[in-house]
Amino acid sequence: MDFVRSIPLLSNLLLVERNGMTFLDALPILQNGILAGLLVALVSAFLGVYVILKRIVFVSAAISQISSLGVACAFLVAAMLGHHASEVKSQFLSGPGLTSVVFACLAALLLARQVSEKRITRESILGIGYVLPAGLTLVVLDLLSAEAHAIEDILFGNSVFVSVEQLRVQAVTAVAVLLIHLLLYKEFIFTSLDPETATACGMRTRLFNRILLLTIAFTIAVSIMSIGALPVFAFMVIPASAALTLTERLGPAFFLSVAFGVSAALVGFYLSFVFSLPTGPAMLATAGVFLIPGGARTLLHRWRLVGSPTG
Amino acid sequence: MSALLAVHKLAIGYGGTALLSDISLSIGPGDWWGIVGPNGAGKTTFVKTLLGIIPPLGGRIERRAGLSFGYVPQRGVIDDIFPLPALDVVVMGRYPRIGPCRRVTRADRELALRYMERVGIAHLARKPFRSLSGGQKQRTLIARGLAPEPDVLVLDEPTDGMDIAGEAGIMELISDLHRGSGLTILMISHSLNLVANHAKQLMLIHGDEGVFRTGMTDELLNGETLKDVYRLSVDVHSFGGRKFLFAHGSSEPRAER
Numbered sequence: 193m194d195f196v197r198s199i200p201l202l203s204n205l206l207l208v209e210r211n212g213m214t215f216l217d218a219l220p221i222l223q224n225g226i227l228a229g230l231l232v233a234l235v236s237a238f239l240g241v242y243v244i245l246k247r248i249v250f251v252s253a254a255i256s257q258i259s260s261l262g263v264a265c266a267f268l269v270a271a272m273l274g275h276h277a278s279e280v281k282s283q284f285l286s287g288p289g290l291t292s293v294v295f296a297c298l299a300a301l302l303l304a305r306q307v308s309e310k311r312i313t314r315e316s317i318l319g320i321g322y323v324l325p326a327g328l329t330l331v332v333l334d335l336l337s338a339e340a341h342a343i344e345d346i347l348f349g350n351s352v353f354v355s356v357e358q359l360r361v362q363a364v365t366a367v368a369v370l371l372i373h374l375l376l377y378k379e380f381i382f383t384s385l386d387p388e389t390a391t392a393c394g395m396r397t398r399l400f401n402r403i404l405l406l407t408i409a410f411t412i413a414v415s416i417m418s419i420g421a422l423p424v425f426a427f428m429v430i431p432a433s434a435a436l437t438l439t440e441r442l443g444p445a446f447f448l449s450v451a452f453g454v455s456a457a458l459v460g461f462y463l464s465f466v467f468s469l470p471t472g473p474a475m476l477a478t479a480g481v482f483l484i485p486g487g488a489r490t491l492l493h494r495w496r497l498v499g500s501p502t503g
Numbered sequence: 504m505s506a507l508l509a510v511h512k513l514a515i516g517y518g519g520t521a522l523l524s525d526i527s528l529s530i531g532p533g534d535w536w537g538i539v540g541p542n543g544a545g546k547t548t549f550v551k552t553l554l555g556i557i558p559p560l561g562g563r564i565e566r567r568a569g570l571s572f573g574y575v576p577q578r579g580v581i582d583d584i585f586p587l588p589a590l591d592v593v594v595m596g597r598y599p600r601i602g603p604c605r606r607v608t609r610a611d612r613e614l615a616l617r618y619m620e621r622v623g624i625a626h627l628a629r630k631p632f633r634s635l636s637g638g639q640k641q642r643t644l645i646a647r648g649l650a651p652e653p654d655v656l657v658l659d660e661p662t663d664g665m666d667i668a669g670e671a672g673i674m675e676l677i678s679d680l681h682r683g684s685g686l687t688i689l690m691i692s693h694s695l696n697l698v699a700n701h702a703k704q705l706m707l708i709h710g711d712e713g714v715f716r717t718g719m720t721d722e723l724l725n726g727e728t729l730k731d732v733y734r735l736s737v738d739v740h741s742f743g744g745r746k747f748l749f750a751h752g753s754s755e756p757r758a759e760r
Contacts, residue, residue, distance in 0.1 A: 375604045382595045385585050392554035392574035393599040440586045440631040
């Protein structure tokens with residue numbers, strides 16, 4: 193403690209008090225939440241680059257809602273069999289965690305299919321895939337109103353108090369997803385940029401596209417149970433968008449996106465403690481700040497174009 | 504088999520609906536095929552079926568063992584949202600050769616750069632692909648098509664939307680590639696004049712009319728066959744060793760599709 197007090201800026205930040213407790217004192221209680229938030233931000237911000245480049249932002253939104261419906265269904269089935277929500281919660285990996293992942297992965301595989309847009313557009317399918325599960329989840333929550341609070345904890349995430357089991361699942365997911373992406377980086381990029389040419393050159397485009405979508409679905413399903421659907425969606429979209437407005441190369445885009453995501457998670461968590469804000473939205477708002485440099489760059493570029501003699 | 508690619512009683516189309524059927528064809532080493540036909544005739548569908556992008560609805564395609572393709576799609580298919588230097592786009596042509604879980608080596612990058620030199624755009628290697636002009640993008644995609652050192656290079660409208668200088672440059676480049684290394688070429692084009700003066704073999708396609716004809720360009724590209732396919736009177740003239748095609752009005756009303 194004395195060591196921390198001796199570092200001027202750090203001591204000001206870590207020893208700030210809220211409700212009679214300094215941030216440093218609260219760290220042992222908050223550490224699982226912080227670590228889970230950082231892991232979610234890291235993987236989601238990395239995958240977010242693909243989400244933006246493949247123009248599948250609303251695929252990820254629909255997957256998160258379908259995954260939430262999976263959680264709600266696990267509780268509904270358990271309630272119908274006479275089990276209490278606290279029992280279901282204690283069997284997290286074989287219960288709501290499993291249904292969440294299964295629903296998300298099935299949704300990803302269905303949404304990966306090419307559809308003929310003559311009668312129904314892809315946009316409509318995504319809209320239905322987003323709103324229908326969202327509505328059904330609310331219906332299930334209403335049916336299980338007595339246990340709704342326990343379910344909401346899982347469904348919308350409680351980024352302050354994350355269980356050790358959930359943290360482990362989050363860490364294993366992060367390592368597995370990043371390893372798959374390290375090994376198949378070339379394949380994911382080529383099949384995302386130009387799937388037809390990749391197929392013509394002998395690549396198994398459909399397989400790689402499915403693996404990529406499954407890594408996104410798996411990450412969403414696990415992450416929404418740590419920090420909630422809205423912040424996960426934000427980490428999938430905002431850091432990557434901010435990064436892609438700042439660079440002309442893919443490597444730096446991935447790096448910047450992860451750096452923005454992790455920074456937003458850390459700063460957002462800290463601000464939520466200091467100002468007693470809900471953690472997820474605080475992270476989301478902090479992530480939004482990283483859009484400013486890219487937005488300013490774009491505006492400056494346009495202004496230069498207008499100002500130039502040929503503009 | 505001596506042919507690189509043989510097609511037997513092939514049926515092509517989308518969603519179970521056949522656009523053309525009973526197509527038989529043999530493509531040999533060193534061929535240069537021009538593929539022509541009206542809009543929506545099925546040219547791209549045919550080529551995508553040959554390349555394995557679309558499954559055939561019937562018949563069979565025999566490829567020589569180890570046959571590799573380089574594909575040059577229409578440049579508009581590359582989404583400008585990707586922040587990639589031109590060299591990285593060209594290196595992608597090497598990815599299928601490198602295989603999954605393996606890194607791109609310096610040799611792959613040097614080879615890609617050599618093909619950029621070959622198509623005259625080595626100086627643009629570090630430039631973002633999305634900032635290139637139409638002609639430069641087309642050359643980048645041709646370099647990518649060449650990067651896997653394929654047996655067959657397939658080009659879909661390589662001169663679409665180009666000015667006369669760009670068009671001449673691209674055609675000269677393809678001719679050089681064909682002459683220099685005996686590369687087999689399949690080229691879809693709307694420009695009958697380009698096909699008439701470069702392609703040795705010709706495919707005339709018109710799905711709606713059930714037309715699929717193949718032959719040597721000199722024999723097949725005449726007013727009569729073009730009238731069958733385009734429902735248009737076309738004169739074919741030769742001058743200074745080059746062919747010139749002139750269309751002069753619709754000879755009969757075209758059926759509404």
